[in-house]
Amino acid sequence: MRIGRLPTKQILVTLIAFVAVFAIALSMANAKESKARIAATEPKAVYGYITDSLGNPLDGAAVTVEVITLPSTVRDTLTETTGPDGYYLVTFNPPVWDIGDTIRVTAVYDSSPQSNQTVADNSGLQQIDVNFGFVIPEFGSLVMSMVVSVTIVFFAALRAKYRR
Numbered sequence: 001m002r003i004g005r006l007p008t009k010q011i012l013v014t015l016i017a018f019v020a021v022f023a024i025a026l027s028m029a030n031a032k033e034s035k036a037r038i039a040a041t042e043p044k045a046v047y048g049y050i051t052d053s054l055g056n057p058l059d060g061a062a063v064t065v066e067v068i069t070l071p072s073t074v075r076d077t078l079t080e081t082t083g084p085d086g087y088y089l090v091t092f093n094p095p096v097w098d099i100g101d102t103i104r105v106t107a108v109y110d111s112s113p114q115s116n117q118t119v120a121d122n123s124g125l126q127q128i129d130v131n132f133g134f135v136i137p138e139f140g141s142l143v144m145s146m147v148v149s150v151t152i153v154f155f156a157a158l159r160a161k162y163r164r
Contacts, residue, residue, distance in 0.1 A: 038099040044120060047089040048129040050082050050107045057086025058132065061109040065090045065128075067120070068102040075101065082107075105130055 050061040061082040067075045076096035080088040097103075097120055104117040107130040116130045 038122070040094045040098050040120075040122075042094065042124045044092045044094075044097050044103075045089060045125045046092070046103055046105070046128060047087070047125070048105060048116075048127050050086045050088065050109065050130050050132075052132050055131070057084065058082060058107070058109050059084045059086065061086070061088075061107045063088040063090075063130075064106045064108075065092075066104045066106075067092055067097045068104055068117075069098070070102075103128060107132075 046065050050058045050063060052058055059082060063080045063082060064077060065080070065088075066077045069075055076092055078090040078092065080090050082088050099120055099122050101120045102117055103120050103126065104115060105128045106113055106115040108114075109132060112132065114130050114132045116128055118126070118128055120126065
């Protein structure tokens with residue numbers, strides 16, 4: 001069976017490969033979050049820089065730092081405002097964070113939120129930067145718009161190949 005000028009088998013193989021790549025990426029993300037928690041014995045200082053898409057510091061960004069344990073339970077939240085250098089610093093004490101918890105930093109600048117997160121390690125100091133990257137509203141992040149663009153180009157090339 002053919003759809004237009006493209007063989008159905010090739011379309012199915014391409015779609016299966018595309019779905020497999022996303023499934024692998026999703027499983028890798030879940031594997032990062034499933035690390036075991038170990039009780040912390042020292043304070044955890046979380047710091048970083050909030051920047052625009054060109055790497056310039058954002059003065060006055062509202063920063064919220066959350067300690068999250070599985071399954072998505074917020075253990076503690078601290079807030080800070082960046083200075084002219086885009087820098088923020090908050091400190092959590094041991095009862096509210098453990099090694100293996102997720103630390104999520106959300107910055108809001110000009111009413112626009114942007115987040116970054118990582119898993120708490122055993123050090124007393126952890127850097128989490130947030131960059132306000134270029135966003136295309138129809139596709140979300142720049143990375144997602146690139147994935148969509150590459151997919152469109154791939155299918156256009158595939159169509160052109162079988163049109164001959």
